[in-house]
Amino acid sequence: MPPVQPLFPPTPPPPRSPHSSLWKRGRLLLLFGLVLLWSVLGGLGLAQARSGNGANSGERSNSTAGAIAQVISPAPEGLVDPVLPEFQLGQELYLENCASCHVGLPPATMPTETWRTVLTNPTHYGVQITPISEPSIYVVWNYISFYSRPLRSNEATPYRLRSSRYFRVLHPNVEFGSDRVTVRSCVACHPGAEQYDYRSLTPEWEDAP
Secondary structure, X not given: OOOOOOOOOOOOOOOOOOOHHHHHXXXXXXXXXXXXXXXXXXXXXXXXXXXXXXXXXXXXXXXXXXXXXXXXXXXXXXXOOOOOHHHHHHHHHHHHHHOOOOOOOOHHHOOHHHHHHHHHOOEEOOEEOOOOOOOHHHHHHHHHHHOOOXXXXXXXXXXXXXXXXXXXXXXXXXXXXOOOOOHHHHHHOOOOHHHOOOOOOOHHHHOOO
């Protein structure tokens, strides 16, 4: 996954303080101390693991499996695709702000550059809206930018689904032709689109290759 991109241009760094070298040296000493402490604690944990019995080993295996399961948590009720825990709030805020007027589109359908404009521009496809306020917009942006992809160099930014190659890649066996593709037409093939479920398909597409 690409790194999260900043929503707004970054501010220039503050001028360096004459005491920055001392501060840097102090941080290095602190880091060294933390590494040393971590090594000692790790050694104690390893010794305990070697002396533990089979029952304790089984408990540790179960706890490890539980930790792995939490990394990719199940999708919220009504959704199909799982989302990393750190982006679940962003997804919830995105749906709360955007899916209240039309179906929510998965971030992967449009490039990151398109989403940047959509989230910050008060003119939303011919309608005046109030963009998501801070700090919620940064939480939404972390979710959107993580699950979308950037454009190629010199590639025009699309603002319509039918112009997005990302949208077409997600529909490899669909011939759209001259049909108008809009957020309202998604439910024709995705009956669960209003619940943010784009995995469920109408019968004619369920067995499509």
